[in-house]
Amino acid sequence: MSASTSVSSPTMPTWAVQLKNPPPCRSKQPGIPDPPGFPSSQTPTSSKKKDAKDSKAAQRQAPTPEEMDTLKLKKAWEVALGPIKSLPMTAIMMYMSGNSLQIFSIMMVFMAFKNPIMGILATNQAFERFETETNRARMLQVKIAYVAMQLVALALGIWKVNKMGLLPTTRSDWLAWEERREPLEHAVPAL
Template identity: 40%
Template sequence: MSTTTLEPSKWKHLPPPPGFAQTPVATKTSGKVSSSSSAASYAALKEKRAWDFAISPAKSLPMQAFMLYMSGGGVQIFSMGIVFMLLSSPFKNLAAINSAFAPFAPTPSSHDKTASQVDPKAFTTLPLQKIVYIICNLLTLALGLWKCRSMGLLPTGTGDWLAFETRGSPPEIVLL
């Protein structure tokens, strides 16, 4: 017979885990907990999450590069699928950049009247994080274009443009 209920008195004397910060709890005798400190820590947490989200495309670059390496250099359905996903994801990410960063926008405080008119989906909110996000997505796009070039899909040589080259009449033919 196993018991699924835990005795609270058994666990209350354990030390907190490493890195755990005890937050003050408001009680009837102590009054209200300072809301400015909790709001500041919440704003700092939102900014940290915004930076984590901004560099997330760069964190996946090594795995994507390994997948491109493993897919081979030939033009097959598997390698084309990986290249298509790699090239389409930056465009999807950049099209939805404002809605992606909206949860990380700073919340307006009650005493700040200018922040209450800030649109969370505007490009001017979190501009540094959005610029880093754009740069990381451009790196992903550059990786995909490099793979297309190594597969021979990009027209980089003069032989790729021969269809558009016009030739003059040869000098051996004389028109009278």
């Protein structure tokens, strides 16, 4: 029998032999906890001590009201700066849509006016989940910044309308009786 086992082992590849007989586990470094759901193969008494230690670590203390106000204020600033983050893409889309009156450019201009106006009107609703009695004064600064960012987005829409030639910026746009200029010279094509 020993001859047959010695014959079969040289024919097996090395990886297959290592797969059947894995190397022993190395000792774990102290201080590194096991991932959740993968307990170590330690003795039962040491695992009980470890479970008690992990349960204490898992119990998180509730944040203080000051910490909650700070966290809510940070989240409110993220909401307030949100409109300015989408501004570069909106500007590129407006530039690429051209200055002629087409359905795509008209829709872009409509959205450039609608979104900031709706955002300004819904300022209180956007920040009501972050506002508490203790951070009301600091939340006012966030709301002012939010309205300023919406006004910048609205200015981008006004820029686009001006580039399309829809803003009345010349005298002839405002005065119905403004006369056309008479040219001093006339050019006639030669034969």
